[in-house]
Structures are given as structure tokens and as C-alpha cells.
Amino acid sequence: MQAASVIRWPQPITEYIGFIGSLLPAGAIGFRYVVMRGAIARGAGASADATRRRVYSDTARRAAMIGLIGVAVAIALMLYQLPGLAARRHTTVADLVTHTAAVELQGGFLLLALIGFALALRGTNAGWPLATVGFLAALLRNGLLGEWKDLANPIHVLSAGLWIGTLFVMxxxxxxxxxxxxxxxxxxxxxxxxxxxxxxxxxxxxxAVLVVFGVIIAWEHLHVLSNLWSTPYGIALIVKLCFVAMVFALGAWNWRRQKPTLGTEPAALALRRSATSEVLVAALVLAATAVLLSIPAPRVKKPAAVPSAVPTALPAISP
Ligand code: HEM
Structure with a gap:
């Protein structure tokens, strides 16, 4: 089996860039609305309230900058991929942008998210809600179009962003x-x-959501369990799952062993080290996923599918 020959280069690279465009904004939003909000509520009675407020305002701006970079990457990748998609559909980019609902929604909501993060970076209150609505609507646009069965991948990506992306932004x-x-x-x-x-x-x-939707997507693609070990796609999935197991093990270590020691600065430094390893191994999971997406899945026999309107993750467009 020649695994290298089944990978459609440079697709893994564009997929990886697409993950950055999805996971960074999701992480920024998770950090702002869950981590910061929770931390502010927990420290509400702390003696140095004013100091904390200044620290949190600094962290919010940095998170907004990370979200902004993510959305800018997503938009740039979308613009880069549009000519190829238009050619495959025998149409022009202008026609595609004005007559394809999924492309219009993705582009419009990404712009909204970009404006939202830019406002949040300036400290404007309305920025975060705008960024959140724009990003979620762009990612889950299949739902807005009533294509519910195409929501499994975006939900998988969103949960990956809310876990690994938020950890990165934190x-x-x-x-x-x-x-x-x-x-x-x-x-x-x-x-x-x-x-x-x-x-x-x-x-x-x-x-938990990541695993549930990961299993659903895997089953949709594999059809029969034996495809897991008898096809290049299945073997790439096994490689991915090995890295996934490592991320879960590191996450469990941080949760069960590191978190209870927190409260002092040395403990915070130790947590930062082990959480950084978790993010680095997650980067390998994403690399394995990028390769996985570029290998044709073992499909059941049915008429050749027309390429989807736009990619399931934010920017990567299927060839
Ligand atoms: C740390 C954990 C994980 C991360 C960060 C992660 C991340 C991702 C991302 C970003 C995608 C791309 C989706 C897209 O662009 O449409 C993806 C796809 C996928 N993931 Fe995961 N995932 C994780 C865990 C899992 C698990 C536990 C499973 C299965 C049991 C799984 C199975 C899949 C499958 C089958 C695909 C679709 C590939 C395709 O469309 O050909 N993932 N994953």
C-alpha cells in the first residue's frame, strides 16, 4: 500500500491553515465567555479587584487579537480557494460569490466576525457578541441552510476549538x-x-462532544469496520487516534494531577508547561487530520458526488 501516493498535496497544508482559521476564533470566544467570565466570578471577592480588572482587560485584548488573526486567515484562505472552486463548477468567482448561498453566508459572517474581533481589540463592548455571532454562523452555516446532516463536521471542529483552541488562548x-x-x-x-x-x-x-461527533463522522466515512485497517483512509484515522489518545492522556494528567495543586505561582508555571505539551500534541492531531482529509474516504458505490459548495471547516474547500 503506497500511503504517500494517496495523499492529495498540497491539500493537507490548506486544511491545516483552515484549522487555524477555525480553532483560533473558537478558542478566543471560549476564553472570553467561559474562562474569563468564570475567573472574574470566582475572584469577585478578591482583595485586589482593580488589579484583576486591569489584568483581565489585557487578556481580553490579546484573545481578541488571536481571534482576529484566525478570522483573517480564514478569509484569506477562502479568497485563495474561490478561483479553484469556481473553475470546478464551470463558473466565475463573481457568479459563485453572488449566487451560492453557502459562499455568501460564509463570506458575510466571516466579515462580521472580523469586524467584531477588531472592535473587541479596541475594547468596544459590542465587539465580542458580534465576533461570536459572525464566527458561529459562518462555521455552522449548513444549519442555516437546513442541511442538518452536514453539521457533524462543523460541530466536531467547534468542539475541537472550544477545547484545544481555548487551551491555546488561555x-x-x-x-x-x-x-x-x-x-x-x-x-x-x-x-x-x-x-x-x-x-x-x-x-x-x-x-465529550468531540468524541461523539468524531465517531459519527468516522462511521459515515468507513461504512464497515474492516475499512479501518484495510484502507489508507482507515490507517490514517488510526494514526490520528493514537495522537488523540495522547492528548486525552495529557489532558487527564493536567486535570487530575496539576489542577488540584494550583494556587501558587510555581504550580501555575508547572501547569503552563504540561498544558503546552497538550497543545503541541494536539497540533500533531491536527496534522494527522489534515492528511486524513486529503485521502479519499472508502465510499459506498453511488454516483460520483459533486464537490460540496464550500468546506465543512471554515475555509478549506474540498477539491
Ligand atoms: C483532540 C481531539 C481531536 C481533534 C483536535 C480533532 C480535530 C478534527 C478536525 C479539525 C477535523 C476537520 C473537520 C473538517 O475540516 O471537516 C476533524 C475531522 C475528523 N475527525 Fe477529528 N479531532 C479529534 C478527535 C477525533 C476523534 C476522537 C475521532 C474519532 C473517533 C475523530 C474523527 C475524525 C474524522 C473521521 C474526521 C473527518 C475526516 C474526513 O472528513 O475525511 N476525531 N477532526
């Missing part, structure tokens, strides 16, 4: 800002603890 925009803040020196350990305790329930729920 590390890059939350914990790193807190641990560098001189004014909040006395409070650093407690603030990180409040963030991690607020993140945990989101991570557990998102991981």
Missing part, C-alpha cells in the same frame, strides 16, 4: 499575561487557578 493570552504582570504579583497563582478551574468544565464537555 496559555497565550491568559496565563502568559498574568505571569508577567508585576502589579498582580501577589495574585498571579490565584488568577491562574481561577482560569484553569473555569476552563475545566468547558474542556470536559467539548471533549
Amino acid at each position: 496559555l497565550a493570552a491568559g496565563i502568559s499575561v498574568v505571569l508577567r504582570n508585576e502589579v498582580a504579583r501577589e495574585e498571579r497563582g490565584a488568577i491562574v487557578s481561577d482560569m484553569v478551574y473555569s476552563f475545566s468544565p468547558l474542556a470536559l464537555a467539548a471533549a
Whole structure:
């Protein structure tokens, strides 16, 4: 079996870029609405309230910047892929953009998300709700079009974003800002603890949804269990699942072993190290997924499918 020959390059690269465009905004939203909100509520009685407010406003802006980068990547990738999609559909880009509901919805809502994150970056209150509505509507646009059966992949991506994306944003925009803040020196350990305790329930729920929809998508593609070990697609899925098992193991370690020790700065530093490993292995899961998406799934015999209107994850367009 020549695994290399079944991979349709450069599709894994565009898929990976597409994941960045989905997971960063989802993570920014998860961080703002779950981690920060939870941490603010937990620390409401803390002695240094004003200090905390300043720290949280800093972390919110950094999270908005990460979300903005993600949406900008998604838009850039969509623009890059439109000519290819138009050619495959024997039409023009202008026609595609103005006459294909999925493309119109994706483009319009991504623009809304971009404006929302830009406003949030400036500290404008309306920014976060706009960004959230825009991003969720762009990702789950199949639902808006009544194509419910095509929602499994976007929900899988959304839950991956709310778990791994939020963890990434918590590390890059939350914990790193807190641990560098001189004014909040006395409070650093407690603030990180409040963030991690607020993140945990989101991570557990998102991981459960991720697995449920992962299994559904896998079953839709494999059709029979033996395809798991007898086809290149199935073997790529096994490789992915090995990395997934490592992410779950690291997540369980952080949850059961690291989280209960939190409260001090050394414990926060240790948590940051192990959570960074979790994000790095998750990056390998995404690499395996990008390859998986570029390998033809073992389909049941039926008439050749017309390429879907636009990709299931935000930007990547199926060839
Ligand atoms: C850390 C855990 C996981 C992450 C971060 C992750 C991430 C992703 C992402 C981003 C996609 C791309 C979806 C798209 O573009 O349409 C995807 C697809 C997929 N995932 Fe996962 N996933 C994880 C766990 C799982 C699990 C546990 C399973 C199965 C039991 C699974 C099975 C699949 C399948 C079958 C696809 C679809 C591939 C295709 O459309 O050909 N994933 N995953």
C-alpha cells in the first residue's frame, strides 16, 4: 500500500491553515465567555479587584487579537480557494460569490466576525457578541441552510476549538499575561487557578462532544469496520487516534494531577508547561487530520458526488 501516493498535496497544508482559521476564533470566544467570565466570578471577592480588572482587560485584548488573526486567515484562505472552486463548477468567482448561498453566508459572517474581533481589540463592548455571532454562523452555516446532516463536521471542529483552541488562548493570552504582570504579583497563582478551574468544565464537555461527533463522522466515512485497517483512509484515522489518545492522556494528567495543586505561582508555571505539551500534541492531531482529509474516504458505490459548495471547516474547500 503506497500511503504517500494517496495523499492529495498540497491539500493537507490548506486544511491545516483552515484549522487555524477555525480553532483560533473558537478558542478566543471560549476564553472570553467561559474562562474569563468564570475567573472574574470566582475572584469577585478578591482583595485586589482593580488589579484583576486591569489584568483581565489585557487578556481580553490579546484573545481578541488571536481571534482576529484566525478570522483573517480564514478569509484569506477562502479568497485563495474561490478561483479553484469556481473553475470546478464551470463558473466565475463573481457568479459563485453572488449566487451560492453557502459562499455568501460564509463570506458575510466571516466579515462580521472580523469586524467584531477588531472592535473587541479596541475594547468596544459590542465587539465580542458580534465576533461570536459572525464566527458561529459562518462555521455552522449548513444549519442555516437546513442541511442538518452536514453539521457533524462543523460541530466536531467547534468542539475541537472550544477545547484545544481555548487551551491555546488561555496559555497565550491568559496565563502568559498574568505571569508577567508585576502589579498582580501577589495574585498571579490565584488568577491562574481561577482560569484553569473555569476552563475545566468547558474542556470536559467539548471533549465529550468531540468524541461523539468524531465517531459519527468516522462511521459515515468507513461504512464497515474492516475499512479501518484495510484502507489508507482507515490507517490514517488510526494514526490520528493514537495522537488523540495522547492528548486525552495529557489532558487527564493536567486535570487530575496539576489542577488540584494550583494556587501558587510555581504550580501555575508547572501547569503552563504540561498544558503546552497538550497543545503541541494536539497540533500533531491536527496534522494527522489534515492528511486524513486529503485521502479519499472508502465510499459506498453511488454516483460520483459533486464537490460540496464550500468546506465543512471554515475555509478549506474540498477539491
Ligand atoms: C483532540 C481531539 C481531536 C481533534 C483536535 C480533532 C480535530 C478534527 C478536525 C479539525 C477535523 C476537520 C473537520 C473538517 O475540516 O471537516 C476533524 C475531522 C475528523 N475527525 Fe477529528 N479531532 C479529534 C478527535 C477525533 C476523534 C476522537 C475521532 C474519532 C473517533 C475523530 C474523527 C475524525 C474524522 C473521521 C474526521 C473527518 C475526516 C474526513 O472528513 O475525511 N476525531 N477532526
